[in-house]
Amino acid sequence: MVTETHARGALVHEWIAQSGGSENVFEAFSEMFPQADLYCLWNDSVGRFAGRQLNETWLARTPLRRSKVAALPFMPATWRRLEDRGYDWALISSHLFAHHARFGGRADLPRFVYVHSPARYIWTPDHDGRGASLPLRAASALLKPMDRKRAHEGAQFAANSAFVRERVASTWEVDSRVIFPPVEVESIQAVPSWRDELTVEEQAVLDSLPEGFVLGASRFIPYKRLELVVAVGERAGRPVVLAGRGPELDRLRAVGEAASVPVVILEGPSTAMLRALYQTTDLFVFPAVEDFGIMPVEAMAAGAPVLAQALGGTAESVVPGLTGALITFDDHDEMGPAAEAAMATGRTDRIAHARTFSRGRFEQEIHGWVGR
Secondary structure (H helix, E strand, C coil), X not given: CCCCCCCCEEEECCCECCCCHHHHHHHHHHHHCCCCEEEECXXXXXXXXXXXXXXXXXXXXXXXXHCHHHHHHHHHHHHCCECCCCCCEEEEXXXXXXXXXXXXXXXXXXXEEEECCCCHHHHCHHHCHHHHCHHHHHHHHHHHHHHHHHCCCCCEEEECCHHHHHHHHHHCCCCCEECCCCECHHHHHCCCCHHHHCCXXXXXXXXXXXXXXXXXXXXXXHHHCCHHHHHHHHHHCCCEEEEECCCXXXXXXXXXXXXXXXXXXXXXXXXXXXXXXXXXXXXXEECCCCCCCHHXXXXXXXXXXXXXXXXXXXXXXXXXXXXXXXXXXXXXXXXXHHHHHHHCCCHHHHHHHHHHHEHHHHHHHHHHHHCC
């Protein structure tokens, strides 16, 4: 049994951004194992993991930390050279090469790898535009055999969805168990009205939004396909609110200006504002093909019906007829009827179903897995 009183552990993550689903998992690990040492390639968060010593690699002291693509060729070897401090186990959060991690070259160290996905822009570039460049495609031919070989070094694997488990099996040719990531369901549901938690200025913004709006929220990047949220609003005859930030902002503004329904864009909403939007919207729309997709679960936790992508991890969290509806978003004629079907589901069912993805459930399953 792996416990903090009987074993010394190491927690490993790729790089640490200010926000992100994989960072949420790593943060949960750090709170579950408060005595474990933390490792990452570099840390770009501000104030996150305060009070904990984060061990960064040599890449953190170079300009390479500002370009993941440029740093990528150096990552596999870097992960193989972590210092051996007498660890008894390592729990690794991996979406690129962190599963390569070795401490002092030790082959006997029990390693538990939580897989967000095998590197998408190496193994499945059709799901991630970053893999479309010629240099990365050329590098992938060399990196794939090594990546698969490292996965056969005796670690145990858990995938964040059945969708990712299938990808782990087809790319690395290893089996894994499914442990859904933690969603802050308890925190969301602890506040009956998130509007009351907003600043006066935020309350004014929330109150100014058009009634019956359709909500889309995520980073403003291409693969999130937020223009399809606008298309759903048009087909359903409802105004649209897009919440987030990112490089697609100007393009999404242009899409909104050309739309046949009102489109409001809220840049960088606070956590409280996002949760208030979940509680206020008539429908949350999530068109992206995701490995899991935390936001649809957050929306259901707040009581919102969800219209989500039928491909990928969202097909494992959204239950058609109970909490929402699933479509591929390829046929725009399906959008209106699907939106109505999602909104016909019951609020109580959505809230109850979201609890199956809680932080408490995640911690119990992780302890059960690592404890073996």
